[in-house]
Amino acid sequence: MQVALKEQVMWVTGGGQGLGRAIALEAARSGAKVAVTALHSEELNDVVDTIEKEGGEGLAIVGDVTVPEQMENAVRKIVDKWGKLTSVCVNAGINGTWAPVDEISFDEWKKTIDVNLNGSFLTVRYAVPEIRKAGGGSIAIISSVNGTRIFSNEGASAYASSKAGQLAFGQMLALELAPSKIRVNVICPGAFDTGIHEKTEKRDLDEIETPVEFPEGNIPLTHGEMGKPEQVGQLVVFLASDAAGHITGTPVWIDGAESLLQG
Numbered sequence: 259m260q261v262a263l264k265e266q267v268m269w270v271t272g273g274g275q276g277l278g279r280a281i282a283l284e285a286a287r288s289g290a291k292v293a294v295t296a297l298h299s300e301e302l303n304d305v306v307d308t309i310e311k312e313g314g315e316g317l318a319i320v321g322d323v324t325v326p327e328q329m330e331n332a333v334r335k336i337v338d339k340w341g342k343l344t345s346v347c348v349n350a351g352i353n354g355t356w357a358p359v360d361e362i363s364f365d366e367w368k369k370t371i372d373v374n375l376n377g378s379f380l381t382v383r384y385a386v387p388e389i390r391k392a393g394g395g396s397i398a399i400i401s402s403v404n405g406t407r408i409f410s411n412e413g414a415s416a417y418a419s420s421k422a423g424q425l426a427f428g429q430m431l432a433l434e435l436a437p438s439k440i441r442v443n444v445i446c447p448g449a450f451d452t453g454i455h456e457k458t459e460k461r462d463l464d465e466i467e468t469p470v471e472f473p474e475g476n477i478p479l480t481h482g483e484m485g486k487p488e489q490v491g492q493l494v495v496f497l498a499s500d501a502a503g504h505i506t507g508t509p510v511w512i513d514g515a516e517s518l519l520q521g
Contacts, residue, residue, distance in 0.1 A: 284491030394439025432507030448513025
């Protein structure tokens, strides 16, 4: 079911592929004007072309979420084009390096924290003044089941810490921004078919693995089948819509009960 986002302007970071792409397309199909930010123009242009072929309005902005000036510039471009910003999906993130804590380097740790947590801060930091000017709106932060319900992925200390930080950040902001009619919710996906796992660097995890046997099917709702990216997009659209007008400060796990089984 589509939920109308007519008159909304949404900004999706990490919008060139995977969950971000699906979120951008679902938002556009629901009536929002959508700006997408990522590191590479080719994938962004492809997303915007798809939006426009389907009759929507899109804007591609190349930017690095870890660079304050680039995030500030992205917001300026959005407002220059459409006059306002009403919704943000803080999606840009990396899995980073998964390794034993006494092997992971500080640079590897810092890169994950920079992109996932500092990038979330910078995105929100520059978006909030414009959402406030628009009279309120929605911020959805894409966290994870890791660091919020699941702690059995050995070696993912940097990733889980960044995702736990996003949850705390979102809940703090929900209270702080409530008087401005800005709702902040945190989405915690489980396993989705996006290809991000192939980009994760994993080292020496056998050395710290804790043997565990789960019941057959590690995603109970789908008998092990991963979720579809558009399902996260539909959730972001719902949280940005008037139908979610009284929902804020809420973590939403979208994982087919995976984290209840594996946490």
